[in-house]
Amino acid sequence: MDWLFDEPAVVLVLVAIAAILLVIEVALPTLGIAGTLGFAAATGAVVAVLRDDMTWWPLVGPAAAVLVWAVLIAARTSSPVTEVVAAASFALGGVGFGLANDDVASIVVAVITTAVLALGFPRAQRAANRLLDRPSVVGMEGLVGRAATVDRWQGDVHVVLLDGSRWNAETDATVELRAGDEVEVVGFHGSTVAIRPAVVRPPAGPPLSPAS
Structure with missing residues (x-):
């Protein structure tokens, strides 16, 4: 098998695989896989060259294209001109590598790989943008927009109940909150959640007397 290298x-081919995998790693979270x-494919290519x-x-050329x-x-930038420059850099580098080493197969690989990367890059970028645009569902940011219930609201003690857990809370709302009121989490500060009433009750007042 050593003769393959x-x-x-x-x-x-190893350079192309490395390029595709590194672009995927930047575009999508793969836990480093x-x-x-x-990097393993790139290392194999370096060892074979040496x-x-x-x-x-x-x-x-291909290395510069991957960087771009x-x-x-x-x-999160889309630039058709820059994408064309990157594809051209990959193609010229790959074809140049084949010519410099008198290998026609390398030229064919360069052309095919350039087409795959040039066509696949916009899809990878769109997938990355969709992923980054998703609201966070972990940590404190994952609580924003969630519904909670007031557990205690007396003096300086402001506590809400969310998914069975009690959280210190604060609000800018002028309405008086009471235990059992439904609220919505709109932000956080440290481990304190910012809330607003889900339903604002009208202030209590004297009953209206019937018109005479």
Whole structure:
């Protein structure tokens, strides 16, 4: 199997795999799995290049392309011109690597991989944006928008009950709250939740006398 790593086309395949996995790692949370596999593929490509003394410098093009794609995803920026530049950098680097090492298969791999990455990048970016736009469902931010019930509201003691847990609470509402009132969590400060009444009761007043 060692002979496989002597082929420039295999090196470019490893570079392509590394590029795809690293872009996925930036776009989607994979707990480092895609990133680790991507770095492993890149390491395999480096080892193969050094062992067979291949001309490596054209691979700077694919590396630069991956960096540009990653920056676009991280910055949540869409730039058709920049995407074309990144794809061209990957293609020229891959084709240049094949020409420098007299390997036609590498050129074919470069063309196919460039097409896959260029077409797949917009989808990866949209998926990343959708994921980042989702409201947080963990930690204190996950409580915002949730309904709670007033447990105690006397003097400086303000406590609400949320999913069976008691939380210190504060509010800017002028309405007086009482135990059992329904409220909504609108924010937090430290471990104190900010709330507002879910239903505002009209202030108590004397009963209306019938009109004479």
